[in-house]
Amino acid sequence: MKTTSSLAGILLGVALAANAAPLKTDVAHSSVSAVFKQMDVPVESSFKRFDARIDYDAAHPDKASARVDIDTASFDMGQADYNKEIAKKEWFNSAQFPKATFVSSSIKPAGSNKLTVTGKLTIKGKTAEVSFPLNVKPEGGRQVFEGQLPIKRRAFNVGEGEWQDTSIVADDIVIKFRVAAG
Template sequence: MKNSLRTLTLSAFVTGVAFATAAHAGIDTAKSTLTATFKQMNVPVDGSFKKINATIQFDPANLGSSKAQLDVDVASFDLGSAEYNDQVAGKDWFDAKDFPHATFVSNAIKAGANGAYSVTGTLTIRGKSNTVTVPVQYHKDGAAQVFDGVLPIKRLQYGIGQGEWSDTSLVADDVQLKFHIVSNGQ
């Protein structure tokens, strides 16, 4: 049960990373993080994705030409246990063999107040795609661009948690994808 929950968390985390991405550069993988938080039997569980790739083109003065594309290796989801990690990569959760990557591709970025942006795009996990809007907080750190946010998703919309794991009393449907994405700069 804990293993399946961790797999669900990985899916959420992948979604969050996908939405967080937005500058014309790759990301600094040593400084960037994507975590998924979910509840298993009402106990919060966190996991993180270790392999994330992204291409970001972000210009606050020209949002029409700004875009982001994120790719997450779902088998890199880490719950802190090799046994749990193997379970979440399996058929009931991420099915990493048949669906090795989760992706996010932006199609619109809108400015808000005080460095806040809304990034709308397509999130695909386990071959299931949904349009999502990700709230992103942006700031510069030297030459790097930094994007932070949290994207709530429903794991069952992406087929994460098959069979007994589709029971939301065991593993909640709600997953919070938390991201801190640092671009390599322009």
């Protein structure tokens, strides 16, 4: 009897360890974008390159962790001139700060298919603790994580010099994301 229960314990441990492995991001079904107002007109532009590493087990969401690295030079505003401008020192300074990064410190259940995520967001060398709600749902054999993170661009020195003025580009930015992983 003792051997059977030990074997069952080992098998359970192996199964739990297998479920704790990082999920593989399905880039084709994932997106990260920024929504802001330019001259009081809403604009949404996406980052074309990012990497999301998520450890998530629906049975133990409080043990989850996440890290997202975004290539700042991949911000696509739809025009080559705008894309070059946003990579310059006054905006993302992509040459010196090629990545914006989020690393979770806490993920807590917040209701059915909802989590509250807290962690460190670093953009352009500035780091701030942020917290935001996250929706999780199964879809096509994957877990889909969706959320929005409101930030102030000037807190991260995005838009320096003459661009600190918020009459052209608003200070309020919402980072929207959808990460499909399995």
